[in-house]
Amino acid sequence: MNPDYAGLFLALRPEAALVAGALLALALDLSLFRRSRAGVRLGAALWVGALAVLAAGFCAALGARGPAFGGVLMFDTLAVAARIGVLVLTLLTLGAARAAPPGRQPAEYVAMMLFAATGLVLMAAAQQLLLIFLALELASLSLYVISGFDRRRPESAEAALKYFVFGGMASAFLLFGFSLLYGVTGSIDLPQIAAGIAGQGSNPLLLVALVMVLVAFGFKVAAAPFHLWAPDVYQGAPAPSAALVASASKLAGFTLFARLLWVGLGTIHASHEVPWFAPGWFPAVAIVAAASLLLGNFAALAQSSVRRLLAYSAIAHSGALLLGVMAAGRSGLGPLFYYAATYGLATVGAFGAIAAAESGGRCESIADLAGLHRRSPLLAGCLTVFILSLAGIPPLAGFFGKFVVFSAALQGGLSWPLGWLAMLAIALGALALYYYLKVLKQVLVAAPVPGAAPIVVPRATALSLLVAAALLVWFGLNPGQLLGLF
Amino acid sequence: MSGFPILSLLVFAPWAGALALAVLPGLGSRARTILTLAASLTTLALALPLLGSFERAGTGYQFVEQHAWISSLNVTYHLGLDGLSLLLVLLTGLLGPAGLLASQAAGRETRNFGILYLLLQGAALGVFLALDFFHWFIFWELSLIPAYFLIKCWGGPGAGRAAYQFVIYTMGGSAFLLLGFVAIFAATGTLDFVELARLGAGGVLAAKLSALGGFWPKAVFLGVFLGFAVKVPLYPFHTWLPGAYAEAPTGVSMFLTGVLSKMGVYGFLRILWPLFPGPLHDAALPLLWLALGGAVLGAFAAMRQTDLKRMIAYSSVNHLSYCLLALFAVSAATGRPGLPADAAAAALSGTLLQMFNHGLSAAALFYCVGVLEARSGGLRGLGDFGGVRTAAPVFAGLCGIAMFSSLGLPGLNGFVGEFLIFRGVWGLAPWAASVACLGLFATALFLMTFWQRVFHGPRAGAAAGAFADLRGIDIAVLGPLAALMLIFGVLPQILTGIFNPLITAWASHLSLP
């Protein structure tokens, strides 16, 4: 294999831009803005970060297509779309970060975010086990750091610690699984792995590898029963960090997961017509999906903290996204991408709104959002759009995401277990409206607590929220734009 | 026949009067009274020329108006007049203004009262003239709402409950009536009475309904029957009547007993009998017993009343049961070989005459009780008066005429109808006639008691003090009624001439399909 480093660099221009941006932000902060006020430092770092992301986005959109560096990277439609999606979400997160200053080290914060974005963007295109692991670790470590960034609150440290411990364990599982895969097939390229394990469905080593990989990814996307870190992280981390974890990380994670399962392990997915317990990853993923849907929805009913509610709803959405992963074999990757991308938009928007709300006062429990329509009509309006999209109300994109995924899942009718899962998801979706409306009730119906002051939203954050809301409406009215890419 | 839509004008003139009253709130009290009375008198004013140009010899419908209306339900706007309808229209024309004057005499008449009363009068006319179930039912049901409010808002202390009972009973019956007609339409595709009568006579209707199987054909007959039975009322569906008639204000009671109850009998004659000759014949025996029950028990119940108004109310049950007795006897005898046609003709003539005459006499009696009530400041018990004859001789005279007419004294109009009924029923079902005599006997008893206790003897009770005789307005009401009672008693052929050919046609075509 002739390493084509020039080609590799050209292919990885987005990553390069992001890293450069991170380093530049750090440098500027250490030199020019050393003595400036916190607000100015944050602003400068954010500007640099935003420019870097935009540059990365351009490169990704206009950049390489097809395999690169001998098949280590694959820039197919899913990869390019996911990369651009992750970058958009990162940009919006940076906008949200304007409202939630991280305290003492703004430039480091932004830099870590950019590093996380680098890892995520690389994950979306990786097609080789080592690169997958590398990208995953880069992203994860950065995310652990920014989760613990808020030193004023002990919850932040707890969140980071939990995330790190669970994440470390998951990485260990993943590495072990990968080594088993290499052992069985002798290759670390996904397509070759697929060829190598074809027909070896009942190989016990392979099954162990499969389980390990599934556990690791289950953790990554916060699917039950590997979800235990999610509520604490979503609650404890600073809002922009949580936003990034919930949105971009999910999108990249599912992209990677889909690629791994279909490209790498597609030959042992277990045929559609074969009943439940055929060897393969299908039944296992189905069980995980069902567990996530059930646990996420039922637990969310009982929550009184906004962030934990969003966390459990994230678990439920992960379950639905897993349906999209499973259905991709028959219907392609369009539904999965659409759902994940629009879910990401809604989540980043929701956390951005929470970030802004927290800057105006306490925002722990749902009741703290009371009267938001009076305190900040902008926040109330945008949050309504985000919550309704999460609930799956047309004509917002969240509805169509669910629609395309469930349609794909029902392709085989109810003789296929996936069909039953889709029915379960639809039923639970009806249940979910209750807890989403609970939030909206406080936002739009309840009167503000006496003495609650109006919330001032920084322009950058306001812009991010409006862009996110507008995109949700736009992609809701024109789903074909994203679906047509596939 | 196309031409001047006189029947529509007849029906809608009182409603036009009601509308005028509603949209002209600024009218003075005198102008309003005159307007209301004029609107009510339009009926008589239009009915008399009709009487003049009515072709006596014809047995079909005259002055027919028929226009397409609702094509999807095969409904046409169909009005028509035959002998039966003309008789009842004349009755309405007489009693409408009479009841209104009675209310004006009592000082009860306000704008709302006038509107409701005119609505009621128009609805009654519509019932007698409509020949397609759709608008016939509109008029039938629409008569209930003004009646409800008239009773409830201007009636006595128990009026609310009485009115509610009245409406619910009647609506219950109407619900079954509706059910029956739903089935009829489903079977035949038409709601037109003329068309349906033809189908009924030819046995086509029965055949189509029997396609349903089971007890449904009987259920249809029962439904239609119930609708009318409650309205007349036929025993045992009469329990709403005493309360409603007694609690209603005088003018309304007059109209209720005079016109509204005739709507029920009209229904039997116009709808139930022509459409269901077979089932009616099959059920005639039990129905005869019910009619007898109403006649006899009604009269005995009247005997036991001390409230004069309730007494007259029960006597209405009695008198109307005679009409139904005759009809059921005719139906029972139909198809029997050797049916005496003249007996049937007599019975049917009697029924129609009785309807008209009872209307006059019962209305007059209610008015008299109203006078007693007004003069005594609200009392109307049997024992509250005495020797009124001495105090108010004119009143006693006119009331006496009404009373004896109700009793059936020869020379007064009530006799002719009752005589013909008994003659007919005797020829058709002698046993029934014998039992019905008990009713006659009881009627005589209570009316004589009324006469004796109230009018004769020393002046007592409310009559002991000042008891004014009839004023002008009282004479305006009672006078014409009494005069008509005398005239029709001596010259009943004025009335029978209107419907004789019709009756003869009915009697000679009695057959079971």
Add this chain to the structure above:
Amino acid sequence: MSLLPWCIYLSLAGALLSLAAGRRSAGAARWIALATAAGSWGLTLLAAARFTPGPGMQTLVDIPWIPTMGVRYHLAADGISLTLVVLTGLVATSGVLFSWNIGERTGEFFGLFLALVAGVYGVFLSADVLLLFVFYEVAIVPKYFLIAIWGSTNREYAAMKLALYSFAGSAMVLAGLLWVYAAGGGHSFGFAELAQAAALLPRAQQIVIFGLVFFGFATLAGIFPLHTWAPTGHVAAPTAASMLLAGVVMKLGAYGCLRVALPLSPVGFAFWQTPIAWLALIGIVYAGLVALMREDLKFVIGYSSVSHMGFVLLGLAAADLRAVSGAVLQMFSHGVIAGLLFAVVGRMVYDRTHTRMLSDLRAMPLARLLPFAAVVFVIAGMASMGLPGFSGFPAELSILIGSWTVAPGWVAVAAVGVLVAAAFTLRAIRLSFFGSGEGAASQESGKASDHALQFPPITLAEKAGALLLVGATVLVGLKPDLLLDWINPALQSPLFHAVLKGGAP
């Protein structure tokens, strides 16, 4: 006819404008709302004037929307849609008139109201099932907020119950629809294509699918026993919302049953026909009996709505041409009547007396204090009883005639329902307006007590709204052909051939 899609767009635009204008001035928001509602109603009337009835649906807009999924933005209308669209405009306009006195967050109120109206127009005009579903769900969220923010008794609970039931119903519909859609290869959401796809499925599956879709829609129509959200929700809602909810939104469910469920699977329908009819009948009688017992006047009206919708469902269950045409006519008729009833009870009475309990109203001589309201309520009551001369009568007559040919037993039970309706309506009228009007004595003596209770007079807006609705019910009652001429040809469409029977009406 091609003007009809503008009803949707105009309503949406009006919603946004109202919302924006409401920040400056409540009055501006009101007038914008009135102009929008009346304008879109005017468009429907204009379309109706030029309408030539025929069996097929006339396409208004047809552009691809999500080509990969086979979803099209396809709007079309036939006689049935036209009837319901005219109803929506009428109830919306009178609803705005009856909400003239809302002073708090006025712009938001009318914004949500008009958004709901836009969703409703969309449902009636959709010819693509997914598009219909989208509009159907769009209508759910404004309903929640209208009740939760401006409602009265127990509003947050009622709003949540209503929203969750509606959403659950639509989840059932989505499940059934996606199943059929996927079975058909995922090419199209047209009515005919889905029916073809469903016809290929085994019988057991068709039964389940039909059950899901029909009962999903029927939940919104208030079928027993899934009806409990309706009285609670309608009672809690502010007047205009109640008018729209009971008057029009419940019809969305019935329309969905007729347009989507019935043609979808005749096999499935044949299985469910009798249970649906019996549930409808139970609804008619049970809801009527409950209405006879309740003390809160608005609850009486709420249950009467469930009872009337039972007639609609009975007509649909009979699947006879005449019965179904009666059902559509009843949808229109009840829409108007429910609007009238809620308007009187909510706006004319409750806003002035601040009580809806019959025991309280009985003590007030309301007939004398609010004569206009009394007359309107009596007229509305008469119409609600199905008294001839008003729109309910030809509708119920048609339903009963059509049902008789299918099963006479149903009609007998329904006749009992008619009687119960008369009883509870009379009771409501009697106790609410004429409670202390016993006997002639009260007519004269009332003058003294008048001074104790003074109510603001009935405003011009209220009178205008009431006259519109009364006029509509009388007009249709005396000349039902106006609507039946649109409805009957529409039922001849090939989509209905497989499932509707009966002679040409």
